[in-house]
Amino acid sequence: MKTRIKELRARYDMTQEDLAKLVGVRRETIVFLEKGKYNPSLKLAYDISKVLHSRIEEVFLFED
Amino acid sequence: MKNRDILRRQCLTGIFFSLWGILWLMLNYENLFGKLLSGFFIIFGIFIFVKNYSKLKKGNYEEILIDERMELNMLRASKKGFLFMLAATGFLLLLFGLRIINEILFVSLMGPVFAIASVLYVWAYHRYEKGADENQN
Numbered sequence: 001m002k003t004r005i006k007e008l009r010a011r012y013d014m015t016q017e018d019l020a021k022l023v024g025v026r027r028e029t030i031v032f033l034e035k036g037k038y039n040p041s042l043k044l045a046y047d048i049s050k051v052l053h054s055r056i057e058e059v060f061l062f063e064d
Numbered sequence: 065m066k067n068r069d070i071l072r073r074q075c076l077t078g079i080f081f082s083l084w085g086i087l088w089l090m091l092n093y094e095n096l097f098g099k100l101l102s103g104f105f106i107i108f109g110i111f112i113f114v115k116n117y118s119k120l121k122k123g124n125y126e127e128i129l130i131d132e133r134m135e136l137n138m139l140r141a142s143k144k145g146f147l148f149m150l151a152a153t154g155f156l157l158l159l160f161g162l163r164i165i166n167e168i169l170f171v172s173l174m175g176p177v178f179a180i181a182s183v184l185y186v187w188a189y190h191r192y193e194k195g196a197d198e199n200q201n
Contacts, residue, residue: 024129025133026129029131029134032195037195038133041132044132
């Protein structure tokens, strides 16, 4: 799974720490999400997408 | 989960160590080494309990955020520790059942089994936190 979290974060001038606080997780979790090494819960994916003003499928890119 | 819950768990761990020490003392009351080791477990358990209970009562704790990834890693590490415990206890029960070891040796070997399982849990947790086997979830 790939994500556009880093790109969207940069668009809104947001640090990993800022995003982590807004969605209620640790910064390490954001790091692993950006690397595509962690599959988030649906709620976390939804919260991140909401904070980044995007739809889930725009933030998380699933490969078939 | 907040740090308060961690302190509560540590209080329970202290009680567990003390109870383990008492059980060991009951089985090793004729053996000086057994008595000393039992005493150590009882005192260590009481120390852990008192230390964490006083912190809990004073409200002397920080709020630590435990998110879903951390919970998942704890769960995966617990699974490793539990599987080891299950296998090791089963093996010891088999030896005990076949009369290869007696009840004193059985109880004495359970201590190292608990210790190894705890170390395995901590090791596995830190390994998962560093990102090992992330694709499994």
